[in-house]
Amino acid sequence: MTKNLVIVESPAKAKTIEGFLGKEYQVKSCFGHIMDLSKKDLGVDIDQGFIPKYIISPDKKKIVAELKKLAGAAETVWLASDEDREGEAIAAHLIEALNIDESKTRRIVFHEITKHAILEAINHPRGIDRDLVNAQQARRVLDRLVGFELSPLLWKKIKPSLSAGRVQSVAVRLIAEREVEIRNFQTLFSFRIVGDFIVSNGDKPVAIQAELTKRFSTLEEAEAFLQKCNGAEFAVNEIEKKPAKKSPAPPFTTSTLQQEASRKLGFSVANTMRVAQDLYESGKITYMRTDSLNLSNLAIGMAKQEITDSFGAEYVKTRKYTTKTKGAQEAHEAIRPTYMNAKTVDGDRSHNRLYELIWKRAVASQMADALLEKTTVTIGISTTKEKFVAKGELIKFDGFLKLYMESTDEEPSNGEERILPPIKRGDSLGMNQIQAQQKFTQPPPRYTEAMLVKKMEELGIGRPSTYAPTISTIQRRDYVIKEDRPGINRAFQLLTLHNGTIVSEEKGEKVGSEKQKLFPTDIGILVTQFLMDHFMNIMDYNFTATVEGEFDEIAEGKLVWNSMIKEFYSPFHNQIAKTLEGTKKVSGEKLLGTDPKTGLNIFVKIGRYGPMVQMGDADMENKPRFAALKKGQSIESITLEESLELFKLPRTLGTIDNDDVVVAAGRFGPYIKHHAQFFSLAKTDDPLTITLERASEIMLEKKKLDQEKTIREFSEDAGLKILRGKYGPYISFNKLNFKIPKEKAAEELTYEDCRKIVTDTKPTKSSKSRKSK
DNA sequence: CAGTGAGCGAGCTTCCGCTTGACTT
Numbered sequence: 001m002t003k004n005l006v007i008v009e010s011p012a013k014a015k016t017i018e019g020f021l022g023k024e025y026q027v028k029s030c031f032g033h034i035m036d037l038s039k040k041d042l043g044v045d046i047d048q049g050f051i052p053k054y055i056i057s058p059d060k061k062k063i064v065a066e067l068k069k070l071a072g073a074a075e076t077v078w079l080a081s082d083e084d085r086e087g088e089a090i091a092a093h094l095i096e097a098l099n100i101d102e103s104k105t106r107r108i109v110f111h112e113i114t115k116h117a118i119l120e121a122i123n124h125p126r127g128i129d130r131d132l133v134n135a136q137q138a139r140r141v142l143d144r145l146v147g148f149e150l151s152p153l154l155w156k157k158i159k160p161s162l163s164a165g166r167v168q169s170v171a172v173r174l175i176a177e178r179e180v181e182i183r184n185f186q187t188l189f190s191f192r193i194v195g196d197f198i199v200s201n202g203d204k205p206v207a208i209q210a211e212l213t214k215r216f217s218t219l220e221e222a223e224a225f226l227q228k229c230n231g232a233e234f235a236v237n238e239i240e241k242k243p244a245k246k247s248p249a250p251p252f253t254t255s256t257l258q259q260e261a262s263r264k265l266g267f268s269v270a271n272t273m274r275v276a277q278d279l280y281e282s283g284k285i286t287y288m289r290t291d292s293l294n295l296s297n298l299a300i301g302m303a304k305q306e307i308t309d310s311f312g313a314e315y316v317k318t319r320k321y322t323t324k325t326k327g328a329q330e331a332h333e334a335i336r337p338t339y340m341n342a343k344t345v346d347g348d349r350s351h352n353r354l355y356e357l358i359w360k361r362a363v364a365s366q367m368a369d370a371l372l373e374k375t376t377v378t379i380g381i382s383t384t385k386e387k388f389v390a391k392g393e394l395i396k397f398d399g400f401l402k403l404y405m406e407s408t409d410e411e412p413s414n415g416e417e418r419i420l421p422p423i424k425r426g427d428s429l430g431m432n433q434i435q436a437q438q439k440f441t442q443p444p445p446r447y448t449e450a451m452l453v454k455k456m457e458e459l460g461i462g463r464p465s466t467y468a469p470t471i472s473t474i475q476r477r478d479y480v481i482k483e484d485r486p487g488i489n490r491a492f493q494l495l496t497l498h499n500g501t502i503v504s505e506e507k508g509e510k511v512g513s514e515k516q517k518l519f520p521t522d523i524g525i526l527v528t529q530f531l532m533d534h535f536m537n538i539m540d541y542n543f544t545a546t547v548e549g550e551f552d553e554i555a556e557g558k559l560v561w562n563s564m565i566k567e568f569y570s571p572f573h574n575q576i577a578k579t580l581e582g583t584k585k586v587s588g589e590k591l592l593g594t595d596p597k598t599g600l601n602i603f604v605k606i607g608r609y610g611p612m613v614q615m616g617d618a619d620m621e622n623k624p625r626f627a628a629l630k631k632g633q634s635i636e637s638i639t640l641e642e643s644l645e646l647f648k649l650p651r652t653l654g655t656i657d658n659d660d661v662v663v664a665a666g667r668f669g670p671y672i673k674h675h676a677q678f679f680s681l682a683k684t685d686d687p688l689t690i691t692l693e694r695a696s697e698i699m700l701e702k703k704k705l706d707q708e709k710t711i712r713e714f715s716e717d718a719g720l721k722i723l724r725g726k727y728g729p730y731i732s733f734n735k736l737n738f739k740i741p742k743e744k745a746a747e748e749l750t751y752e753d754c755r756k757i758v759t760d761t762k763p764t765k766s767s768k769s770r771k772s773k
Numbered sequence: 774c775a776g777t778g779a780g781c782g783a784g785c786t787t788c789c790g791c792t793t794g795a796c797t798t
Binding site: 005009010011029030031032034036037039059060081082085086087089090125136139140142144145146147148149150151152153154160161162163164165166168242277281289303463465466469470592605607608609612614618619623624626628650662664665666667669671673677680698723724725726728729730732737 | 774775777778779786787788789790791792793795798
């Protein structure tokens with residue numbers, strides 16, 4: 001029996017800390033929150049003053065039981081959950097769930113996992129901060145009330161299983177609004193003038209490119225300017241040199257790691273977190289869910305050593321970064337390598353690439369500024385007052401640039417960061433050519449996952465632990481889709497002055513192509529519109545920031561948590577009731593036109609199962625026909641012609657074995673039906689043109705595949721089979737699946753054995769019920 | 774995995790934030 005039990009949130013942390021403390025201490029982890037509001041109902045007793053009904057989370061019962069046993073035997077229980085709102089609540093929940101006498105407990109906190117920090121913490125224990133726990137409770141109850149009252153409203157007014165919440169609904173709004181901005185964007189153009197000049201004051205002539213400070217709004221003006229340049233003389237009017245410096249970016253937080261891994265490595269947000277989790281668990285990096293920029297003194301010392309060894313002492317400049325992120329709670333360090341002298345790690349390519357990024361960023365953050373010299377060369381024209389300007393940049397001392405440079409989401413600007421040839425005031429320049437190119441203004445960019453995380457962090461919406469899950473949620477709910485879009489060709493005008501003549505050309509450029517960008521779906525747009533119409537306060541970009549301010553007041557003991565909730569809930573609940581009664585179901589219905597054959601109206605709208613087209617009015621004597629939109633089609637953009645195509649299915653291809661072979665479009669794409677069996681079409685097959693021959697081929701292939709999957713069948717019962725699955729053999733019985741006990745060989749099972757397994761054991765969960773998890 | 778779309782009604786869906794394995798056909 002150990003005298004001291006220390007409980008932390010993460011098992012990897014527990015392992016490390018156990019090494020710092022002596023034999024007298026046993027360190028265990030509780031794996032995050034152990035209690036949560038009951039899921040069966042609202043989980044909040046509104047009439048009794050919003051009393052939360054906390055229960056031990058079902059998946060934590062086992063660990064709670066184990067901790068309870070250990071806590072009962074220990075003399076002192078050290079509650080070492082994170083120092084933030086959620087961590088304080090975890091500590092309070094531990095006391096409750098483990099049923100320990102509070103006098104037997106000590107609350108300790110530390111921001112870095114170093115021996116010194118842990119021992120300091122042990123020497124300075126405190127009690128539970130009830131105000132902080134209340135602030136967490138307010139956060140939790142508010143999110144539950146918003147989520148569990150708004151979502152059912154959507155089920156009634158739009159379609160079942162939809163969801164809404166303080167964080168996800170605002171994230172979808174950002175994407176939906178960006179799409180509107182892009183659609184309404186007015187593209188303007190101007191003519192940009194770039195000159196290629198020759199400097200011939202050295203041994204051999206060198207090129208220098210410069211841009212005119214003025215842009216022209218019409219082709220005529222641009223051409224008139226080129227005419228003026230034809231035969232003009234060009235000379236350097238002025239050279240301005242200015243020293244400048246660049247500083248390294250601070251070490252990574254969750255959000256900046258996700259952004260940089262997306263830009264530099266092309267990782268999705270979820271992938272970044274998966275790889276980072278592996279690196280953390282194997283002890284290579286510090287905790288990966290953090291909003292802190294802080295590095296421990298130990299880490300800064302290691303970085304200093306590493307920089308001195310690799311680059312020399314003049315490259316060292318240690319820095320302490322402070323965060324300015326809204327609502328940051330700073331329970332951990334910034335993300336950094338555990339050992340700064342380890343440049344690589346064992347593991348696959350993605351682990352090494354992410355680790356290298358983390359290593360470079362953390363080390364570079366403690367390196368000297370880069371010293372630059374920025375040069376601006378102004379070139380005069382003998383025939384006009386306009387000036388050309390060439391900009392250059394010279395690195396005098398590379399500093400941190402030796403190691404790492406942060407990338408940006410913006411397009412690189414033109415004419416920057418070039419090294420200019422030696423040149424002096426008064427030099428005359430030869431003109432090789434001058435071009436006037438039509439340049440178009442760009443609409444705001446669509447969000448990548450990582451850009452959305454950046455925006456959410458700016459607005460204070462969501463936390464490091466929820467960025468990746470939130471982005472998955474809004475995609476899983478079909479509010480948002482991540483995809484590539486091909487660009488379109490756009491023509492632009494190009495005038496070139498060369499050898500005394502001006503040539504005018506029309507050229508093409510590809511614009512608007514997108515890779516792995518987030519687009520709102522019809523459902524996402526409709527739900528956002530509905531919520532904006534009726535719950536503008538929740539959808540307000542400042543809503544979270546406002547309530548966070550109130551949570552802070554609760555934490556400081558200046559505000560009573562349930563009066564804050566009451567203040568919010570009364571008007572909110574009234575609005576729910578009002579909307580429930582006062583509004584009709586919304587479907588986003590739009591009349592597209594009429595069917596030329598029948599004269600019936602064609603509508604597009606959101607139905608029970610998603611976007612669809614409808615032929616004929618709903619109140620007619622004849623039932624209207626329906627068809628689901630195909631993948632990639634949207635209510636917004638579908639045309640009448642495309643809608644009519646959708647009604648061409650189902651179609652009968654012919655008859656095989658006395659039964660029609662019918663091709664139709666189902667929930668999961670086009671399929672063939674024959675003898676009550678279903679066969680999916682290949683991606684390359686077009687359901688509108690597929691032949692009976694090809695259909696029969698598809699059916700044969702599928703039957704052959706099924707045959708190969710079958711290990712055994714039984715004459716006693718056609719519904720019972722032993723099949724070969726992805727995870728080994730299993731028993732299929734009337735569409736239910738059963739595991740085969742490990743000690744039995746699948747091939748040798750008799751009919752009786754199988755019957756026994758089927759009646760005695762529970763079937764494994766189907767993918768349908770798993771989805772609801 | 775599957776073919777729906779009116780309306781009825783049963784029974785289900787749903788939030789955010791803290792943590793990792795368990796599980797899958």
